Amino acid sequence: MMMDVQHIVSLLAPLKQQGMSPLQAVNALLSQASAGDGSVALVVPHEAIIASSEAVARALTQVFAPLNPAELAMILHESYPALSALDIGNVILAAEVFPDTPAAVMLSALTGAGFDANTAADAVNVLYPITVTVQSNQPWQATGLHVTGRQSTQISAQGSWTANPATGMVGPAGNRAFIAIPGYTLPGAPEGALVARIGDNAPFLVGTLGQAPVGQSGQMHLCINDDVNGIYGAGLKDNHGTLEVHIVTQPS
Structure with missing residues (x-):
């Protein structure tokens, strides 16, 4: 999937106009990207998945504003199941996403997205020196x-x-x-x-x-x-x- 944020914005905006929710729009976008060349890669480097999710997150905050960390965590966890709680936390804290998210809000967002309490707490401890x-x-x-x-x-x-x-x-x-x-x-x-x-x-x-x-x-x-x-x-x-x-x- 292309990592250019503005390109992703241009793809998400029409989906929003069609009445799709942020999650529906992301899943539709990922489906189109997977089927773009008629095949799906069997192995995708984890770093590429993180880069893709961060680009999508930045685009989502532009197209579907106001979006909050809890909503974004749920979208990322469902759309990118390979991402860990720590991965998602890093995406949320990225520049132009939600870099000022407090630790308590992050913990609530990760548990709300479906991660168990221990996994979420471990991620928050790493994310917030x-x-x-x-x-x-x-x-x-x-x-x-x-x-x-x-x-x-x-x-x-x-x-x-x-x-x-x-x-x-x-x-x-x-x-x-x-x-x-x-x-x-x-x-x-x-x-x-x-x-x-x-x-x-x-x-x-x-x-x-x-x-x-x-x-x-x-x-x-x-x-x-x-x-x-x-x-x-x-x-x-x-x-x-x-x-x-x-x-x-x-x-x-």
Whole structure:
């Protein structure tokens, strides 16, 4: 099928005038394209299918405006059954389609299109990397990411903060000269290091670059490795500085 969007627009517009719905128009267009040379290719590269679906999506948003992400997801899932939830999500987020679609809207669109809740959630985690600022003077801070336990989640951090003004500023790896004792966020790890926790699981060290433990699921929270309850002194109250943390989920 030709990938020129304006050509597809010229083909869809008459079908709309005939009273076809967006789904009917796309299916008619795909049928015409398949039968154009009297045969149907037995094997079509997946990349070509994605390119075709993105071109059709861009044309649909022009011809059948106003169209929304939920409607487009349903059309793509039915017309292009080889596309995964992640594929469809990427098409929806493409430039000139719906690049500003919020994560919650995407999740609803994918489940509404017929993908099961786990598949849709996995796709959304990949589609929406998260960047958060973690404060040194606050306890466990939410990232907004629900780790599913079915994917690889990588965490990287930069910046400087301190858990002890007397020993100075440190990076995400913390101060290796001072190892946290019981009562700290993560005993046995460097004081001032970035620590994460998923759901009710035990905290784990992130430092400058870390990965969520395989199989753990739940909301991810982040914290500085310090005397969070003030058992030994000021606790978090005398801390200052922040880290910028980037969280990326890899496809399973």
